[in-house]
Amino acid sequence: MHTHKHAGGCTAHGAVCSHTHYEGAGQGQAAGAACPCTSEARQPEDGKAPPADEDDEGSRDLVLTLPNLNCANCAAKIEAAVGDLPEVQSAQLNLIQHRLRLKHSGSAAALLDKVQAIADRIEPGTLVQGETPQKDLGHVSFWDGLASRKKTVAMLFAAAAFFAAGFILGEDTKPALAAFLVAFLIVGGPVVLNAVKGFARAQFFNEEVLMAIAAVGAFGIGAWEEAVAVMLFYQTGEFVQDLAVDRSRRSITGLMDIKPAFANLIEGDKVREIAPEEVPVGGKILIRAGERVPLDGRVLKGASQVDTSALTGESLPREVAVDDQVLSGSINLTGVLEMETTTAYVDSTVAKILELVENASERKARIERFITRFAKWYTPAVVAAAVALCLIPTLIYGPAVFQTWLYRSLIFLVCSCPCALVISVPLTFFAGIGGASRASVLVKGANYLEALADVDTVVFDKTGTLTEGRFALSEVQPAAGVAEGDLFRIAAALEDHSTHPIAQAISGAFTGDRPAVTQVEEVSGRGLRGQIDGQTALAGNARLLNEAGIQVPAVENIGSVVYVAHQGCYLGYFLVADKPKADAQAAIQGLKDQGIRETVMLTGDRQAVGQAIAARLGLDRVETELLPQDKVTALEKLQADKRRVAFVGDGLNDAPVLALADVGIAMGALGSDAAIEAADVVLMTDEPHKVAESIAIARRTRRIVWQNVIFALGVKALVMILGALGFATMWAAVFADVGVTILAILNAMRAMQVAGGQEKSQAVIRPVQS
Incomplete structure (x- = not known):
């Protein structure tokens, strides 16, 4: 079982997230505030690596580059040697990006010198330097590499x-x-x-x-x-x-390759080209046709079409006009746009995506860590076997056979380098993460990609995950003797104080005057309480009113029910309906096709509503009328049954469950800081079918990893056995070393093409949350 400790007031065990309040909703929050649960530091166990920016007390981060290091075996040795330094708490060397990330105490300059000395000892000529802007490798050709x-x-x-x-x-x-x-x-x-x-x-x-x-x-x-x-x-x-x-x-x-190169800052009547990092929040920028949008922002003037395929996989251009939100990293195709920036570059969509992808390969999978340990002992073991192969027969049969057995032992030496494994395994995961990003799926680390491949149970939140999350009134039922207008006035007055979609559906449907409300309180998992004309007013589920001693009628119609009371009297109810997403049913079927053991939906909605949605979508099981802590309990029960569980939620208020799950997946969360912080996997669109696609990518990546491991070890073992028996020559040994390494690298690159041939999704982009 995985447990994750939260630093704030909301924990995965026992505590209640106080930001949900309606049946089936599960995503309301205090007006204007993001759920604080999602911003807490996580301290995962059993292979779930902490975020790169999570510092231990007294430690600091240092990133070094080793631009001319290409030996995989040497990289593993350098990483291990640097990690053994007393002032270093952790060391992760990413050979693909030539980057060494350290957590350390003491002087950075002194540590750089020590790392350089280690690199010189292990791989002479290796350059160690401070972090520098990476060369844009995307535009360097094969012939440039030869030159x-x-x-x-x-x-x-x-x-x-x-x-x-x-x-x-x-x-x-x-x-x-x-x-x-x-x-x-x-x-x-x-x-x-x-x-x-x-x-x-x-x-x-x-x-x-x-x-x-x-x-x-x-x-x-x-x-x-x-x-x-x-x-x-x-x-x-x-x-x-x-x-x-x-x-x-x-x-x-x-x-x-989505990083914008520049931004056109509007200063009075002039336009100045500057780096995106220099543009202030609220600054005005100009985006001409063909240029990449440098920062998230709101359109002030103009209309155009923007290509967001690099961000969301959406193949069709998106129409934007005045007041529309535009994501950084997208490309302006037609008109000229004048925008007001809503974020600094460091907080922009494109910066978050690039940071996630760049840091993902530094969170190693279990098999990567195993290969590193294995390589440490593999070479000495093979060398020892080579010495034994030469000496033992010579001692038994005499000097006459020395030359024969020396030749055979030399074959062992040629096969002794584990480079095929040391480089192909992390490269496969890196390629898999890159392929996933191409499919609009951001995976935070190789460990999460590996965990995703092991998932056998997928648990969904309902609202905003399997359903649209856009509610509309389907029924208004005042109590006997109560005017509909009076029911609306009390309800709308309270619901104006909530940003929850159900609350917005009710308050938006009423355009009349509202009475003043004081002492508004959000009751976790139940609804809203406030004072109107000095008397208590309630709007929420049946539990809220029953706890106040007010009886309400049962409602059998499909939808989320909001009961209203004032001065201790029941005034009536609203029925608010949501509908499943277009691809929700296909998404569930896709998971079953993947061999997922069980699909489950957890919702705070009424039993009738939850069961109707579950039956329509083909879910295996549904649990209804759950408070936030009940979802945590339900997930723990699944894990107690030895399940490997992925939880899919909207990422805004499901932090305890996202953290507890073996893999937390945030739906449609692009631009949401809270979702990106809480989840292990972020789907850049709000399409449920991306969950099955993510699992398929993870499983194929893992298959390729094991193909390389089995192929490399199998060929080396075969050549060594044949060499010992006198049937293999040095030519075969050379193939077992360098030939196998090259083939393993080429095979690893297939993981990047996982999403390459798939049809791009017709995603609907949600506005960036500012």
Whole structure:
């Protein structure tokens, strides 16, 4: 069971969120205030990593970049070594983004020096520097990558030419030996030199040390061509691996290439181009046709169409005019717009999305952490096996077999690098997160993507999640002897003090005068209480009035009921109806097609309403008439039954349940700080079918991870067994090392394409909440 402790007054266990008050509503809140539950710090357990900005007492964040580090195995060693420093509480090295994030105490400058020393010891030549703006990799081509490695390309071509010449001259001739030796010096010289330096630093399991031993050993026993092959294909593999990782980085970065480059600030009669970060809240900006909207804002002048596909997946342009809200990151297609900004850039939609995507890969999945631990022991174990393979048969059968078993042990050394696993597993999760963002789903970390793949039960809130959340009056029923106008006046006077959709439906339907209301109080899970003409007035569910000693009639019609009373007398009721979203039924069926064990709806609405909605949508089970703490209890019962539960809510007031669930999913929450804080997964549209799509993405990502793990270990194990038996050569060992790594990287990139071929959703964008 997962429990999450909240720092404020609302907790996942026992406490009540005081911001809901109507049957079936579950999302009301005090006027003008966001639910405070969603802004609390979370301290998750069992693999749920804390947010990147959550500091331990006395610790500080430091982000360093290692721009020229490309060795996955070296990156894992650097991360572990830095994490062992006494002043470092945590260290996470993201090889894909070349970024090392630290929580530490002490001097940042001194720590940078220590990290540089560690990097020099593990991977000489690695540059460690302070965080700098990332290069825009989305516009760097494959040929640019080749051009930046001219020396490597020239070295490989020269070595390959002498290698080919050796075969042409005859493998056992002196000219052939000379050609092979030159090829070896060209391609293997730098590796051997680095190996000597690594050996001098006691880096005995450095990949270059092991490759150098294998190649020199092969050369020493007369396997000239194989010695050159080891070095040539190792260097080629490293080169292709670097290109593949760069391509992966460019592709994933390109998916989220939504950051605006500039903003046109209006100053009187002039327009000045400045950085989006410099635009103040309330500033006026100009967006011309073809430009990207730099900040969230409200249209002051003009009308246009905006492309929001990069944010929401919506394929059709959206019409905007005066007073409409526009999201940053969208593209203005036609007219010229003048806007007033409603947020600073740091709080804008595009900044939140980019921050989530950039930080997501730093929250590691369980299998990532396992691979890191596994790699630590894998190489020493294989090297020990190689030594044993050489010495034991020699001791048993004598020196005559030494050369044979030495050759076989060298095959083990070539297979000893775990790079295929160390780089492909995090790269797969990174690609999966990128693919999910392309499908309008923001996943906060690889751990959440992994947890999403394990979900077997999906629990939904009703209002605003499975239903539209847009209520309309369907019935007004005054009590006997009460005029409808009097019923409306009392109800509207109270409901004017609530931002809840049901309250707004009632207050908006009445245009007459309201009496003054004082001492308005929102009663958790029940409704509103206030003073009108010195007497208590009530508007809410049956519980609220029954607790005041007022009896109300049962209402069987479908809808949410709001009963009204004043001066201790029952005045009548309003029936407010909501309707399911267009894709809600298909969403439930999609989850069942995914093999989800059970779909459940938790609602505070009446039993008749909840059951009618559940039957219409095909839900397996519904629990009705729940207070906020009852939803927490219901979720705990599911988890006590060993379920892996995802809770889907609107993100505004469901924080306790979102936090308690194994995976919390916020629906339609783009632009809502509260939802993004509370949830582990944020759906950028309000479409329920995105839940099934998210689970499909997570499961495919996990399948690709395991494909790479099984493939890499399987090939290495097979080659080592065949090598020990004398059936595999050094050529096969080279493939088991660099070939498998390249194939695993290419396979990892399929995770990014999960959403690539899917039809983009026809989402309706909700206005940004300012």
